[in-house]
Amino acid sequence: MAKGMATVPLDKAKVDRCRELAAAVASDVQSFIDEHTTVGVERTILRALGVDGVDGEGVSVVNRVIDRLQTARVLGRGVCTFVASELKGGAESIQDAAERLAFGDDVDFAAPLSPEESRRILAPHVTAALARIDEARGHREAFKATLPRSPEPHRYVIVATGNIHDDALQSKAAAKAGADVVAVIRATAQSLLDFVPHGATTEGFGGTFATQENFRIIRAATNEASARYGHYVQQTNYSSGLCMAEIAWMAAVEGLDMLLNDAMYGILFRDINMCRTFVDQYVSRRFIARAGIVINTGEDNYLTTADAVEKAHTVLASQFVNEAFALRAGLKNEQMGLGHAYEIDPSIENSFLLEIAQAQLVRQIFPTHPIKWMPPTKFKTGDIFQAHVHDAMFSLVGIVTKQSIQLLGMFSEAVHNPMLADRYLSLKATTYVHNTCKNLGDEIEFRTGGIVSARAELVLDEALTMLEGVARDGIWEAIGRGAFGDIKRTRTGGKGYAGVVRRSDNYVNPVLEALEA
Amino acid sequence: MAKGMATVPLDKAKVDRCRELAAAVASDVQSFIDEHTTVGVERTILRALGVDGVDGEGVSVVNRVIDRLQTARVLGRGVCTFVASELKGGAESIQDAAERLAFGDDVDFAAPLSPEESRRILAPHVTAALARIDEARGHREAFKATLPRSPEPHRYVIVATGNIHDDALQSKAAAKAGADVVAVIRATAQSLLDFVPHGATTEGFGGTFATQENFRIIRAATNEASARYGHYVQQTNYSSGLCMAEIAWMAAVEGLDMLLNDAMYGILFRDINMCRTFVDQYVSRRFIARAGIVINTGEDNYLTTADAVEKAHTVLASQFVNEAFALRAGLKNEQMGLGHAYEIDPSIENSFLLEIAQAQLVRQIFPTHPIKWMPPTKFKTGDIFQAHVHDAMFSLVGIVTKQSIQLLGMFSEAVHNPMLADRYLSLKATTYVHNTCKNLGDEIEFRTGGIVSARAELVLDEALTMLEGVARDGIWEAIGRGAFGDIKRTRTGGKGYAGVVRRSDNYVNPVLEALEA
Amino acid sequence: MIELPNHPIKAYGDREGDGMVQMSFVLRVTPCARAREAAKQFAEAHGLADPLVTTMEEAAEGFSYFVVYGHSKHTVNPGQIEVPEVTTVTMTRDVIEKRIKKLGRKIVLVGACTGSDAHTVGIDAIINYKGISGDKGLESYKGFEAYNLGAQVENEFLIERARAVGADAILVSQVITQRNCHKENGEALIEMLKAQGLRDKVICLFGGPRVDHALGLELGFEAGFGPGTKPSDVASYLVDRMCPAYDESPDA
Amino acid sequence: MIELPNHPIKAYGDREGDGMVQMSFVLRVTPCARAREAAKQFAEAHGLADPLVTTMEEAAEGFSYFVVYGHSKHTVNPGQIEVPEVTTVTMTRDVIEKRIKKLGRKIVLVGACTGSDAHTVGIDAIINYKGISGDKGLESYKGFEAYNLGAQVENEFLIERARAVGADAILVSQVITQRNCHKENGEALIEMLKAQGLRDKVICLFGGPRVDHALGLELGFEAGFGPGTKPSDVASYLVDRMCPAYDESPDA
Ligand code: B12
Ligand code: B12
Ligand SMILES: Cc1ncc(COP(=O)(O)O)c(C=O)c1O
Numbered sequence A, B: 001m002a003k004g005m006a007t008v009p010l011d012k013a014k015v016d017r018c019r020e021l022a023a024a025v026a027s028d029v030q031s032f033i034d035e036h037t038t039v040g041v042e043r044t045i046l047r048a049l050g051v052d053g054v055d056g057e058g059v060s061v062v063n064r065v066i067d068r069l070q071t072a073r074v075l076g077r078g079v080c081t082f083v084a085s086e087l088k089g090g091a092e093s094i095q096d097a098a099e100r101l102a103f104g105d106d107v108d109f110a111a112p113l114s115p116e117e118s119r120r121i122l123a124p125h126v127t128a129a130l131a132r133i134d135e136a137r138g139h140r141e142a143f144k145a146t147l148p149r150s151p152e153p154h155r156y157v158i159v160a161t162g163n164i165h166d167d168a169l170q171s172k173a174a175a176k177a178g179a180d181v182v183a184v185i186r187a188t189a190q191s192l193l194d195f196v197p198h199g200a201t202t203e204g205f206g207g208t209f210a211t212q213e214n215f216r217i218i219r220a221a222t223n224e225a226s227a228r229y230g231h232y233v234q235q236t237n238y239s240s241g242l243c244m245a246e247i248a249w250m251a252a253v254e255g256l257d258m259l260l261n262d263a264m265y266g267i268l269f270r271d272i273n274m275c276r277t278f279v280d281q282y283v284s285r286r287f288i289a290r291a292g293i294v295i296n297t298g299e300d301n302y303l304t305t306a307d308a309v310e311k312a313h314t315v316l317a318s319q320f321v322n323e324a325f326a327l328r329a330g331l332k333n334e335q336m337g338l339g340h341a342y343e344i345d346p347s348i349e350n351s352f353l354l355e356i357a358q359a360q361l362v363r364q365i366f367p368t369h370p371i372k373w374m375p376p377t378k379f380k381t382g383d384i385f386q387a388h389v390h391d392a393m394f395s396l397v398g399i400v401t402k403q404s405i406q407l408l409g410m411f412s413e414a415v416h417n418p419m420l421a422d423r424y425l426s427l428k429a430t431t432y433v434h435n436t437c438k439n440l441g442d443e444i445e446f447r448t449g450g451i452v453s454a455r456a457e458l459v460l461d462e463a464l465t466m467l468e469g470v471a472r473d474g475i476w477e478a479i480g481r482g483a484f485g486d487i488k489r490t491r492t493g494g495k496g497y498a499g500v501v502r503r504s505d506n507y508v509n510p511v512l513e514a515l516e517a
Numbered sequence C, D: 001m002i003e004l005p006n007h008p009i010k011a012y013g014d015r016e017g018d019g020m021v022q023m024s025f026v027l028r029v030t031p032c033a034r035a036r037e038a039a040k041q042f043a044e045a046h047g048l049a050d051p052l053v054t055t056m057e058e059a060a061e062g063f064s065y066f067v068v069y070g071h072s073k074h075t076v077n078p079g080q081i082e083v084p085e086v087t088t089v090t091m092t093r094d095v096i097e098k099r100i101k102k103l104g105r106k107i108v109l110v111g112a113c114t115g116s117d118a119h120t121v122g123i124d125a126i127i128n129y130k131g132i133s134g135d136k137g138l139e140s141y142k143g144f145e146a147y148n149l150g151a152q153v154e155n156e157f158l159i160e161r162a163r164a165v166g167a168d169a170i171l172v173s174q175v176i177t178q179r180n181c182h183k184e185n186g187e188a189l190i191e192m193l194k195a196q197g198l199r200d201k202v203i204c205l206f207g208g209p210r211v212d213h214a215l216g217l218e219l220g221f222e223a224g225f226g227p228g229t230k231p232s233d234v235a236s237y238l239v240d241r242m243c244p245a246y247d248e249s250p251d252a
């Protein structure tokens, strides 16, 4: 956080207490996590070890393997031991081992190897797996270091044509117009798919499929644009949904910079089972931590279903929870792009003051986190002219309160996924606002006892009260009564529950162990 | 000025010194004014006494009269003595007297009446002239009192179709969309006409002619809209150019609320002779003072020809001068809508801070004046989307620094006179910004020694230095070297100089005397 | 019915008949004098006379963004347009409750956001107690028994639930409209109901930001509801269709 | 010359060929379902397929404001467009001065904003020392003798002054364009010069925000200059027309 900026009063003791409570909540869940794995986690481990490809029907080998182990009810031991067993049994490579597991007639589901032996056999492959991630990170960071860093807030835009080649074009266009971050939005229902599509894709509703090949294509395009336009453009995708861990790994090895990744988003907004999500988020974040990727959490979404004035504190409370989970997965503060949003009904008198208060509060509570500031969406209408002004006021809060990453509002929010011109105009307007108000945040102070200060204090108080409730009841219960985003979910409801598996005593996962080391 | 608002540091001694210097400048000019009259002034007096109508060629009777006296080189005595003489000589009415003077074969240009006798003869007519103004004012104020007052800044829009009936429609539309003030922009070259057109007009380049009948039509429309939409809508026009005094009178009797009226605008931006302008502005303001009309001065225009960063102080200096002239014409502070504008190059880093500084400085120096805040125009391009955002930032300064009257920016500024939709969208956006940031100005303070404070101090210092120069050299000289708006004019150059006449020793003008009483 | 001009009208800029319209678009051209002329001709092709290209900016390499104003020669005759509109006048809560009372039982309904659509805010606004803009949802009425199934509900499941609770009405919300997936989802539901012989037993209502009554009818629903719909509008519509007329006399 | 596609192209939304364009306009209708349909049909009349009316708001009593997106069926072929462009390549100050030196005398010019037009900022930017965006005005060159007559200058007066100072060039600025008054003013000047037998003796340049080279030629000027013109562009143009070619060798 920059020195000399306007501040709201902050009771450090309350902040500390919130962190304590969130830690307790996360620890409670962590014991569950540590006892479980999921089909998604195990597929991720396979991928990390180097398994790739699809079968004749286009189904990923990793899915075939895990489905088979699952059907055989042996997934609780973890896929690793079976891979090791195949290697020992003569498989020529990890890929070969996986294909045997997937299609072989004589897979030994009893898997006689001890965890120790499995670990020993896989050791070089685990090393290679980590090296691959480290290398991708190294490449990315080295290239980034050759280019000047853009000032904050970083201007973040989305592309979402459905066609990765069109996305590449749009991404370069955005880079030219000044974007610092480009996210490729996923196709509408991908998060509910329990597999990751394969190869380059050119069709998708509302977005483009997250596939490893697509990651490669878009990363190359963005790198090209970075070099051409002389500023580094970060590439982003979604580690979210039923395959959040697999996508995290793909992003790690394809050199992405950021990932949408939230400990609870899938539960709340995709009705994905909570047990599944908690386990998956943990493993995904272990890869993310290793890869030095910045996550973007999804608290902004709460304000699309709940009222942004009444439920502002749920955003803050959730940020503490997301932070606590992230810490447990080894993420550094500098990797936690906690999300929040400018979603208050714009017709409310002094609503701008409430927005400033919230943004400033979050900024101060998480001073070293790359806070992600999300634009108005819910109260956007098809009046694109008015929407453009609405976004400008949002950008103003972004620069005044020194948000780190700003997803740009689009005047066509209520109309369609952003088109070329929409993005161009949004970048132009945002750049103007950020530049014309560059040091405004350093120039002003908020009056003690004023609306802004009082609002910040109230939100923190309410978040604390809420966290006390969540810690008391546990997060499972809290979600059950709609604490976040006014959405209620049950522990065994939702999608993907069948993919959650209790780890058996001899569960072994040397990749995860290495990441945890 | 509201209590508790953000302030910039203000050296009262410097402000006082600026006022002293401006007073000296105005006093110097006042001695010139007191020794002169103009064709415009004398026509105004005739109108005030009740002369109306046009001849067969459409030329106003007042023009015929004054031109004739001017040709006869007797205008230095003032038209009143000739009217009185005609009345004494048998004219049935003021109108009859004027028509005799205009078209009669036996006008006695020697005008034998003494000033005293002229005064005596005209006394009842002078009383009637003032009563007419007072009555119009009374009506206007009474109607206004029946309706709630809109919060400041008042939202001011222009209509300019060229056709008064279309203007009436647009004016009602604006009222419905929330306008507090509607100005009818004049046809492009009207300010250079040395006569006021007559009757309702339906054709005009870039605006609609200011005629008495047009004033009546639009005032009726606006009053109707005020009643219908439940908030009082002020009506505005231009008392500017070669007929500024006549238009001031027309506005006074037709119940207008505001007038664009500036002591120097005509000189600088219309190349009207300075002697002419100084005399005309004085008389126009005497009528304005009596009618309780609010003037809008034109300092905003300086920043369209001069650089808004370098020459910001010229705006402030000119405001002091305009204030000094206005005081000499009997205006109250509450009638002085001093103008300034958001015209800094938007690509300049922290330009918003400079805009805030200037607006805040002006607000504090003139706390009881209804300050008029003008929108960006010069750096508007045909990118209407970007222009709309530019205007939003301008509106933000308006509400934060509590400007009194805000002329709304139009996204089509660089394209055409505002159309129905442009005005509607501008009102919508401005209302949003004003409402969402309602008390922002009360919430913040500017850091001592910051960019805003330093800028405010610099501008005041520079204005003081400039006023010292103007007071030293006299305003004639100062304008000669381009002190205001980077525009240079000479004392005898420019339009309308021939219409300036030295008052003879026996000059008499009982209407003006009554206004001055 | 609101009166509209019954003669061909032009767009209105600031004078009757000026036909002024604004356009913006991107062409795959690099900014230059010929590109500007291309934009002008492109606007002319749309029927704009004297188009003024007010801006030409390089939105991406090889792409220019244009804003154009011009005088459209086209007209439309609003008086000749007929579109189906829901004609029920929205009733007060009191009247709604009283009329359902006359029915002698509760009106049962199920609602959902179907297919892969996860946008529940709209259907929640209609059904859930909280409602929208101060207008409480159907759950808040004594006369309604409402089941909100939430997001991403498959048509099969929706019908199953409707059958299970003996629903009088099915409320479907569709927000995602890409490549008309909302139409497909909606039509599929109706087909399925028909196939199961249930179509005549339930009132089907369709809603969403891109929905209007005409679309609802087109897809085989009884009605379609678009942006700005209030719970009381929907309540009134159902009451109007299902309940005996309401007698204004105080002790009816 | 910049290369443009030489085949019919559609507008580009976010995919090749989608033809997406945005329109906004006002119709004299009160908002209602039929009004929305009228807007849709109005958009269709312009060649927009599947128009989506994204907003309909009452901009005034009896008037609605609409925003529409739709897929335009129209195309334009940029490669087939020819428009006159000023081809002079802008030179450095150094080259400009050297070439005028070769001429052996100063280039004399008078400039003005004519008719009732009072917008001097443009002509000032070209002529006055200060210039624009860091590019100093013609007054700043040793090789030019420039007279800026300012605003609201009558054509007669302008010609009179041009004759008096023996001008090589006349620079006219026109900013107000209502009902094409700029064109009339410009043409009138040329006619007047012809009538006085002066046309061949001076280079006439026309400029302003709505001016381009084609318009300049159309009105009988040697060239037209639009938005973004720099003093050095104008200087280069004049030098190119009037001065002997410049020999690149160092001691030329
Ligand atoms: C909130 C929101 C979300 C939330 C949804 C949370 C939730 N649980 O609902 C979240 C963040 C999860 C989300 C996600 C996505 N969204 Co979304 N989202 C929106 C947003 C901002 C607001 C929608 C809303 O809540 N409106 C408010 C409600 C009250 O209005 P309404 O739905 O129109 O409902 C009213 C009426 O239509 C009517 N009504 C509605 N339904 C019914 C039913 C009946 C029976 C009746 C009688 C009446 C009725 O009554 C309601 C009250 O008046 C819009 C943009 C916008 N401003 O419109 C985008 C938007 C709808 N989303 C969009 C997209 C693409 C997505 C994603 C696919 C993005 C992605 N690729 O990741 C995802 C995936 C979601 C999925 N699979 O469905 C697009 C849709 C484009 C299109 N037309 O197809 C939009 C337009 C944004 C955009 N420009 O891209 N989104
Ligand atoms: C500044 C300004 C004024 C100032 C002018 C001060 C002055 N001394 O110049 C003031 C405040 C006095 C003014 C008044 C009016 N204005 Co004015 N004004 C503007 C404004 C905001 C900017 C114009 C400008 O200075 N641009 C900057 C210069 C540098 O650009 P430029 O002129 O295009 O010049 C460049 C090129 O075109 C070229 N160029 C220009 N001339 C020449 C000549 C030659 C020979 C060459 C080679 C090149 C060249 O080079 C220049 C440098 O690159 C515009 C709106 C806008 N943003 O465009 C309205 C605008 C031009 N004004 C307008 C109007 C209507 C008026 C008034 C009539 C309003 C009224 N009814 O009272 C009055 C009357 C003025 C009159 N009779 O002329 C309209 C014109 C509409 C139209 N197209 O007809 C505009 C577009 C605003 C609007 N939306 O209504 N205005
Ligand atoms: C954390 C997170 N994941 C994912 C998404 C996108 O939705 P989907 O589930 O369709 O990928 C969002 C949307 O904002 C999000 O915040």
Ligand SMILES: Cc1ncc(COP(=O)(O)O)c(C=O)c1O
Binding pocket: B186, B187, B188, B189, B190, B191, B238, B239, B240, B241, B260, B261, B262, B265, B270, B296, B297, B298, B299, B301
């Ligand atoms: C004081 C004043 N008078 C008049 C005008 C308008 O110009 P015109 O001279 O055409 O009336 C302005 C424009 O802003 C002005 O500020």
